[in-house]
Amino acid sequence: MKRIAVITGTRADYGILKSVLKEIEASPKLELSLVAVGMHLSTEFGYTIKEIEKDGFQIDAKIDALHREDTRAAMARSIGRSVIGITDSLERKGPDVLLLLGDRSEMLAGAIAATYMSIPIAHIHGGDISGNVDEPVRHAITKLAHIHFAATKESAERIIKMGEEPWRVHVVGAPGLDLALNTKLPEPREIAKKYRLDLSKPILLVVQHSVVTEMQNAASQIRETLESIVELGYQTVLIYPNADAGGRRMIKVIKEYEKYPFIKTFKSIPHEEYLGLIRLASVMVGNSSSGIIEAPSFKLPVVNIGTRQIGRQRAENIVDVGYSKRDIKKAIQKALFDEKFKGKVKNCKNLYGDGQAGIRIATILSELRISRRLLEKRMTY
Numbered sequence: 001m002k003r004i005a006v007i008t009g010t011r012a013d014y015g016i017l018k019s020v021l022k023e024i025e026a027s028p029k030l031e032l033s034l035v036a037v038g039m040h041l042s043t044e045f046g047y048t049i050k051e052i053e054k055d056g057f058q059i060d061a062k063i064d065a066l067h068r069e070d071t072r073a074a075m076a077r078s079i080g081r082s083v084i085g086i087t088d089s090l091e092r093k094g095p096d097v098l099l100l101l102g103d104r105s106e107m108l109a110g111a112i113a114a115t116y117m118s119i120p121i122a123h124i125h126g127g128d129i130s131g132n133v134d135e136p137v138r139h140a141i142t143k144l145a146h147i148h149f150a151a152t153k154e155s156a157e158r159i160i161k162m163g164e165e166p167w168r169v170h171v172v173g174a175p176g177l178d179l180a181l182n183t184k185l186p187e188p189r190e191i192a193k194k195y196r197l198d199l200s201k202p203i204l205l206v207v208q209h210s211v212v213t214e215m216q217n218a219a220s221q222i223r224e225t226l227e228s229i230v231e232l233g234y235q236t237v238l239i240y241p242n243a244d245a246g247g248r249r250m251i252k253v254i255k256e257y258e259k260y261p262f263i264k265t266f267k268s269i270p271h272e273e274y275l276g277l278i279r280l281a282s283v284m285v286g287n288s289s290s291g292i293i294e295a296p297s298f299k300l301p302v303v304n305i306g307t308r309q310i311g312r313q314r315a316e317n318i319v320d321v322g323y324s325k326r327d328i329k330k331a332i333q334k335a336l337f338d339e340k341f342k343g344k345v346k347n348c349k350n351l352y353g354d355g356q357a358g359i360r361i362a363t364i365l366s367e368l369r370i371s372r373r374l375l376e377k378r379m380t381y
Contacts, residue, residue: 032057037082045240061086090114191276293350316347
């Protein structure tokens with residue numbers, strides 16, 4: 001059996017990875033070794049490790065390397081601590097492959113550790129385009145990775161253009177769609193009861209994170225969003241941002257708006273319930289990648305704010321706006337009431353696959369031959 005180590009650092013990446021974890025566990029040729037890092041171990045961000053344990057996954061290593069300060073330098077130090085903790089974990093468990101997702105700092109730390117330990121790296125969602133520090137970090141992980149699980153054909157082509165050998169690149173789709181398309185989600189009435197929502201009125205789902213390269217504006221950016229929501233007065237479910245630099249500044253502002261009875265805030269929400277909220281919401285507001293990747297499958301209009309998702313492939317459910325209250329408010333009203341736009345959303349197609357990514361990834365990993373050819377990478381240009 002091949003031992004596959006998987007790193008998860010946030011509520012978001014765990015939800016995306018869940019189908020992959022299940023398929024690895026179900027494979028007679030694979031053994032799962034799960035490493036939980038960062039926000040999962042923080043009560044400040046919901047202590048989401050309990051969600052992993054509730055789902056029945058065994059966690060082989062818990063690495064508390066999260067920065068406490070709300071600065072870029074603190075993020076960099078956190079990566080250093082994560083490299084040390086992940087290295088110790090990989091040394092103890094001796095995995096055959098390390099599986100990483102996307103562009104988070106924990107994933108970069110894992111890639112650094114595995115590279116120097118000669119552990120093959122498999123990377124999900126390489127070749128995507130976005131803003132923030134995410135883009136260069138994602139591409140750095142791609143150059144360290146040995147096997148690439150691209151979400152779309154276009155992302156696969158970018159990976160090859162980066163000098164990666166085509167035989168290493170597989171188009172598998174986005175694993176975040178697996179649960180969305182194949183799992184029995186909580187019923188709308190059940191979600192509405194738990195989150196105290198009136199299904200006969202508009203519901204806003206707000207997920208807005210700090211953009212590290214714009215950290216100094218994080219507080220004012222979320223304030224503009226919240227002011228637009230206050231002026232509209234629609235019932236709102238708001239989920240705290242992640243721990244990137246500037247996130248805590250945003251949370252401080254969010255707490256000022258918890259006095260409004262129609263704004264309900266949560267540190268974190270279980271992934272199936274989050275998908276249930278996407279299914280019943282009237283519009284999603286913020287800059288989460290779930291608005292780009294998962295929301296089209298639910299025909300949900302999305303007001304995408306700012307630069308965090310700039311350049312990412314998208315369906316016709318997106319309204320892109322800047323950070324001003326006026327523009328955000330106008331975009332929300334368009335998403336709710338513009339019949340022409342609502343018609344486009346109703347007919348939009350998801351570009352990110354068919355909900356079978358987990359099966360494809362586990363199959364490729366089970367058939368992967370670990371050899372000198374795999375480990376010794378060569379540029380193609």
